[in-house]
Every structure is written in C-alpha cells, then in structure tokens.
Amino acid sequence: MDGLQIVRVAVIGSSFLPHIISLSLLVTSTNLKQVRFQKLVLSLSISDTLSLAELLIVIILQELSSENTSYIPPCKSLTRFTLGTFVFSLYQCVLICLERLHATFASENAFYQNLTSNKGIVVAFLIFHCVAILHVILDLTTQDNTNGCSAITFTDTLMLILVDIPMVCIYLLMAAVYSVVMVRVMRRTEIKSQNSVQSTNSSLKLQTIVTLTITTALSLLANIPRSVVAFYSLIFVPSESDVSWMTRCNSMILLNFLLDPFIYVFCIKDFRQRLKALFCKTPINVRPIEQQREGL
Numbered sequence: 001m002d003g004l005q006i007v008r009v010a011v012i013g014s015s016f017l018p019h020i021i022s023l024s025l026l027v028t029s030t031n032l033k034q035v036r037f038q039k040l041v042l043s044l045s046i047s048d049t050l051s052l053a054e055l056l057i058v059i060i061l062q063e064l065s066s067e068n069t070s071y072i073p074p075c076k077s078l079t080r081f082t083l084g085t086f087v088f089s090l091y092q093c094v095l096i097c098l099e100r101l102h103a104t105f106a107s108e109n110a111f112y113q114n115l116t117s118n119k120g121i122v123v124a125f126l127i128f129h130c131v132a133i134l135h136v137i138l139d140l141t142t143q144d145n146t147n148g149c150s151a152i153t154f155t156d157t158l159m160l161i162l163v164d165i166p167m168v169c170i171y172l173l174m175a176a177v178y179s180v181v182m183v184r185v186m187r188r189t190e191i192k193s194q195n196s197v198q199s200t201n202s203s204l205k206l207q208t209i210v211t212l213t214i215t216t217a218l219s220l221l222a223n224i225p226r227s228v229v230a231f232y233s234l235i236f237v238p239s240e241s242d243v244s245w246m247t248r249c250n251s252m253i254l255l256n257f258l259l260d261p262f263i264y265v266f267c268i269k270d271f272r273q274r275l276k277a278l279f280c281k282t283p284i285n286v287r288p289i290e291q292q293r294e295g296l
Helices: 003-027 036-065 069-102 110-115 118-142 157-194 201-235 240-252 254-264 269-280 289-294
Strands: none
Touching: 003 036, 003 240, 003 254, 003 269, 036 069, 036 118, 036 254, 069 110, 069 118, 069 157, 069 201, 069 254, 110 118, 118 157, 157 201, 201 240, 201 254, 240 254
16 A cells, blocks of 8 residues: 555545534434534535545555456446545535525525425435446446556546536536625625624624635635546546546545535534533533524
C-alpha cells in the first residue's frame, strides 16, 4: 500500500466518527419528523457513511487485485457502484440547497414536497443505483478487465456518460440554486431593513448564506478537478502524469465525506447545543420550528 492509499484510509477512518455522531444526533432529534432540513441531512449522512464503507472495501480490493487479477472485476464493479452512491450524495446536496430556496417562500410547493419526501429520496436512490448497476453490466461485458483497477480505468467513455456528465450537471444546478437563494435572501433582508423590521431571522438568513456558500464551494473544489481530468484524458492520450493527477483528484472527493457532517450538522445551532449538553451537562434551548424552517 503506497503513501496515498494510506492517506485515503486515514481520511476514511477519521470520517466515520463525525458521521456516527451526526447520525445519532439526527435520529434522536425531537424535530426530525417536523423539520424537512433535518430529514435531508439524515439521508445525506447515511449515504455518506455508506460511501465511506464502500470506498474502504474498494481500497482493499485494489490492493488485492495488484497481486491477484481475479479481484479486478469485483473491484471495478464496486467502484462503479460506489460512484453511484456518491452521485446520489451530490444529488442530496442539491435537495438541501432546494430546501433552503423553498424556505424563502411563504407557501408550500407540492412538487418540492414530493421531491424531498422519504418516497422521493428512495426513488432517487434506486434510480442512481440502477444506473450504477447498468454501468457495471456494460463495463464487465464491453471492457477489458485485465488492465487493473486503477485511476486510468476510471476515464472511459461509459464513465464520462454515466458519471462525469451527471456530476457536472449537478454542479451547475447547485450553483444556480445557490445564486437564486442568495438573491432572494438579500432582497428579503434589504426589504426588512428598509421597513426597520429587526428579528432573529436576519442572523438565520446570514447563516443560510454562509452554509450554502461553504457547501457550493466545497462541492466544486472537491469534485470539478476530477471531471476536468476525466474529460481531458478522453480528448488526449493520458500520460503517467495524467494518471497521477486522476488519482489525486479522486482522493479530493473524500473532502466531501470528511467535512459534510461539520457543514450540515455541527453548524446547526440546536445540534451544537445538544453536543454541549452532552459533554458539559448544560440545558438545551430548542428553537421554534418556524425558525428552524427558515434557517440553520
């Protein structure tokens, strides 16, 4: 196992603990059934934890496939399936951005409610993983499984169509939703300031902007380099340095799993209070549901 693989294993291992803590906080939350944002965060945290477990198994299979070629097909297959889980996690980030956008409207939207319902999330999970299974089947029947389970095998045409293009579309959608939320929040804040309306919602809206900024910036920083290198490797003949860059870009994706709990869970005031109460034995001050819907 080389140094980069050791770093990956260390990052994956250190990511499990915050996800376990965030899952325990979300599952035991008294507002879980009432606050849609918390439901979406719980779903994202479950998906991230599943992806981490799959990535750990992939790394083990990569090491085994370097010595025994019989491990190459399951390694590549699980890699494709793991990418399906990862793209699903990115989709859930879009749903969270949409939830922040929906919170800027006074009325409920039936389409959005269906999209972010438990049934909607399960349907999306099945769709993304059906695509991943299709990717596995096509890969095993059309690709050469003797070339190893390495970064260079992650840059084929199937990967571009079924993984990289959907990822780019998700990035663009996330950036678009973020821009709309920013504009709406700033306009509402400006109107309230002109009318001399002061409330705790001002700070909540600021937290919404900060959270979405971090979310969008992190997603773009962690994922766009991989897509850029993937497109480049299909246009030009990849060299050894390109393979090295692809390996590094694949590793950058781990930033999402490492930092998601801190962005989506530990930045929520109610959960910070519960953590403080857990370790410092202080009372918990739960905010009204209306405030939790409008901001973090």
